[in-house]
Amino acid sequence: MSLRGDMAAHTDEYFEKNEKRSGYFTHKDTDFGRIDRAGVTEKQIDAIYMAMLVESFIPVYTEMLLHMRRFRAPSDEFTIIWAREELLHFRVLRSALLALGVPERKLEFDVDKIRSTRNWEEIGRIESPFGPLKNEIYPLTNTMIQEKSTEIFYHSLANRVEDPIVKKILKQLAGDEARHHQYMYKALKLHLEYDPGGWPAAMRAIMEYNMPGHYQMEKYQEIGSEAAKTAGVDSKAASKEIRDKLFEILGWKVIPAGALLLIKKRFSKPPKIIRSTEINFKR
Ligand SMILES: [Fe+2]
Numbered sequence: 588m589s590l591r592g593d594m595a596a597h598t599d600e601y602f603e604k605n606e607k608r609s610g611y612f613t614h615k616d617t618d619f620g621r622i623d624r625a626g627v628t629e630k631q632i633d634a635i636y637m638a639m640l641v642e643s644f645i646p647v648y649t650e651m652l653l654h655m656r657r658f659r660a661p662s663d664e665f666t667i668i669w670a671r672e673e674l675l676h677f678r679v680l681r682s683a684l685l686a687l688g689v690p691e692r693k694l695e696f697d698v699d700k701i702r703s704t705r706n707w708e709e710i711g712r713i714e715s716p717f718g719p720l721k722n723e724i725y726p727l728t729n730t731m732i733q734e735k736s737t738e739i740f741y742h743s744l745a746n747r748v749e750d751p752i753v754k755k756i757l758k759q760l761a762g763d764e765a766r767h768h769q770y771m772y773k774a775l776k777l778h779l780e781y782d783p784g785g786w787p788a789a790m791r792a793i794m795e796y797n798m799p800g801h802y803q804m805e806k807y808q809e810i811g812s813e814a815a816k817t818a819g820v821d822s823k824a825a826s827k828e829i830r831d832k833l834f835e836i837l838g839w840k841v842i843p844a845g846a847l848l849l850i851k852k853r854f855s856k857p858p859k860i861i862r863s864t865e866i867n868f869k870r
Pocket residue numbers: 642672673676737764
């Protein structure tokens with residue numbers, strides 16, 4: 588048995604399950620024309636718009652990830668399938684927003700703006716403490732938290748939106764994010780089994796954690812928390828859920844949550860944004 592062998596089996600299992608998954612949503616399965624504008628509030632459209640922009644970054648982000656993981660099969664192989672799914676998220680949200688009356692020119696303009704954000708150095712710093720490819724634990728921890736957060740966000744927003752088609756889209760997105768989270772959870776677990784001394788990298792990822800929007804959009808703090816409020820995300824319950832998942836993996840090595848928060852406050856300065864993108868949310 589080897590880490591590479593176990594990871595390959597884990598990734599194959601993911602591929603296989605996905606191939607068989609019925610109801611994998613595509614444009615063909617969704618009647619965007621039947622979306623009822625009255626069933627989605629202005630604020631909810633803003634929240635969906637923010638999510639669409641974050642998802643739209645995927646081609647740029649994938650390029651960075653593939654470069655970073657270029658010698659790390661099967662993590663790099665998983666990245667390709669994962670990117671396809673995230674790209675679908677962007678495409679489906681884009682179509683939903685157009686059906687909700689967002690002008691196409693504005694949407695395309697903002698997507699281009701987001702994709703031209705050059706925060707490579709900032710995003711790429713996740714490999715910096717260990718050098719390229721020496722440690723997969725940091726990015727796995729980071730992505731695991733990220734996927735869980737987006738799952739919670741889409742799930743909460745789906746519960747609030749009244750239009751049944753948009754609701755269904757958001758639920759499907761939440762399901763995808765949940766599966767991504769599960770993949771990362773097990774991958775991280777495997778990595779820590781083979782490298783029990785690797786846990787400080789996970790701790791560091793927890794302490795330095797930021798949502799991806801942070802590296803993309805100016806004033807993301809406000810935009811993101813407004814979107815979470817609109818979605819009705821119970822942030823206390825959400826952090827507890829994320830913390831519990833990390834506890835499951837790291838066990839006794841994780842210092843109590845209160846201390847973690849203190850450390851986060853003291854040591855985690857907001858990342859320096861090299862050139863973030865200002866988005867005008869007025870349509
Ligand atoms: Fe996504």
